[in-house]
Amino acid sequence: MTVDRLNLLLLLCTLVLLVAVAAVRLSARSGLPTLLIYLGIGMALGQDGLGIGFSDAELTQVLGYAALIVILAEGGFSTRWKHIRPAVPPAVVLATLGVAVSVGVTAAAAHWLLGLDWQLALVMGAVVSSTDAAAVFSVLRKVPLPRRLSGTLEAESGFNDAPVVLLVVAFASAGAMDRSAESWLVLPAQILLQLVVGLVIGLVIGRLGAYVLRQVALPASGLYPIAVLGLTVLAYAIAALTYGSGFLAVYIAALVLGNAGLPHGPATRGFADAMAWVAQIGLFVLLGLLVNPGELLEDFWPAVVIGLALTLVARPLSVVLSLLPFRRPWREHLLMSWAGLRGAVPIVLATIPMVSGVEGSDRVFNIVFVLVVVFTLVQGPTLPWLARRLRLGDSDQARDVDIECAPLDRLHGHLLSVSVPGRSRLHGVEIAELRLPAGAAVTLVVREGSSFVPQPTTALRRGDELLVVTTDRVREATERRLHAVSRGGKLAGWLRRGGSSGLSRTVETEQLGGGWSPLRSPAD
Incomplete structure (x- = not known):
């Protein structure tokens, strides 16, 4: 890396960033989800576009994890605890039992309908079973749903990344299908342990950080957003290094800090929102660079088949079974089934089997990529219409200051x-x-x-x-x-x-x- 190459890289990245910022306006007018525009920018820069060659799945996974940390932190900062507190029990069930049901149904569809072997089918089911926090948060800001419903969707999207990452890593590991029955029975206990560790670390870092920031007055207001975001990254790092779920830790820490009444709270949320936009832009452009558009047509119909099985069977079944003890009305079941939006998270998770060297993982990545694009185009724009048809809008609700x-x-x-x-x-x-x-x-x-x-x-x-x-x-x-x-x-x-x-x-x-x-x- 020389100074001249640095200058060229800065020019290219700045142009991409400015085009992406301008594309938000286009998205607002056309209703086209921003993630599709960013993916399109990446594909236009790639091999079939301007000819920039990029095929490093491992680097994409690392940068994708870093982007998801920032995106989850922003989701935690912007979530009001008083809104989601009543929704935590159903959200936890959706993020655990609901994920398990979704993985099983989708994996069965991938095995019997597409002919994938069971390891690839389980990887496929785990990769697409998680709702995307960025996609859910962005859509819910435009759809005035009742707080009980929006709180459940927000909490679920914040919680379910953690168990899904653990499942994908387990299914993609070498010799996953050669495990004994006893080792598969131990897997839920291992996942539970990592979730508990991540939860505890997130709570400790969040509460300790809030206490310190209240006691120590920083000399400049701009230091508060940096300190708060740094605390969430610290929670992720400590949890990940202590066999815990880093993604759950960062979300919980951000949720605690965002509701702690810290000085310059709106400025902190604004800073986190800006960082999340940068993370999303960089992540989606990078994912667009990684994909080979020429290979996507071959996997278009398999992606549609898996997407239909996920959207029309797996997601509704997981919602009904998870919410059965809570006696939610059928209209909420229907909306929550359709609101299981996918975005960057499944595509990033699809790089895990590629890095692990699982045979056929390239096809899984292509199917997941097409699935996210197609069903984001269908579900995102139609969700506000469905909410109105089901009379679940809450447009008259008083706004808070x-x-x-x-x-x-x-x-x-x-x-x-x-x-x-x-x-x-x-x-x-x-x-x-x-x-x-x-x-x-x-x-x-x-x-x-x-x-x-x-x-x-x-x-x-x-x-x-x-x-x-x-x-x-x-x-x-x-x-x-x-x-x-x-x-x-x-x-x-x-x-x-x-x-x-x-x-x-x-x-x-x-x-x-x-x-x-x-x-x-x-x-x-």
Whole structure:
């Protein structure tokens, strides 16, 4: 690598990056999933395009793992624990029992319909059984589903990468089919152990990191996103080196850190989102370079057959069996079956048998590549339509506010930057009606490009930006109060949800910081 080659490489990578960024706009207008555009860019640069030769499956696997770490970390940062907490039990069952059912059904279809030997069939089933976190997160941001449903899909896509990676490695290992029956019975215990280790390490790193970042004020706000992302990578590395699941550790650590109320939270999520975009662009372009387009036509119909078996049989069966104890309505079963989106994860996992030297693994890679492209084209654009047809949309749900916290170290206080989104119930609420804890005050409102100091009777509007100054003692209580009013309106904390009964409720003094006491409602 010389300076001249470095300059050429930087020019090429920058051009690809800018084209990929511009392609996002094209994707938004056309409805074409961005991953297909990025794959197309990689294929255009490859052997059948501009002639860039690339066939290093091992390097693709390594870089793919690195990209998945960043993508999973961003998914954890952007996931609200209060939304997915009720959905964790069904998500865990989907990520374990559901994956096992999907692997078995898909492997049987690959063996009996395509004639693959059992090792390749099991590898195929394991590779395509995991839903893709990046694809699910990106689609759910456009589809206003009920929180119970969207939380289940988010948690499942974050959890199921870990057991699937372990299964693919086990099936692709040399002599996998020569194992004794006892060794196959030990495999679930080994997978469970790795998941437990990854879970524990993710929780420890997340909680310890959150505690340290709260106690140590960093000298620059830009250091917080770097530190938080670094902690998630640390969780992955420690778990991977201690026979644990690194992917589960990074997701859990990011989930804990993203919900810990750390300073500059929105900035951290924005940084993670940008890094995830870079990871996705690089990963998909690299995967497009690795594939040989001339070989894909031969495996088009096998990919369609496996995709139909996966989408119409394996996924619905795994959803029904996994959610049977939770008694979910059939409409949710149907939507969750169709929402089992595949993306970068299956293609990256398909490089594992290639690196392991499994015979016929090149064909598995081609089938998985075509399957992801074809069924992403079908499932992604039709998911919002299906949600509307099943009347599972939740477009009227109140949006929550975005709050960014900047510590004021020498003043022993915090400056909160609050954005009022379009569907927030803060709209129309007067400053005095916020009833913030004693020690907190709204000091500035920015509206339509101009700023002013609000009066107690100033009514907030959609799109407003607020600056709220709080002391250390009531910072968390202030944030909770703002979130509560954003979701429930000015009567949040006074009436039961919906308010139809007219019964007053006691407001927790912890939430309000002891700054006020509600009166009894007239109905009482």
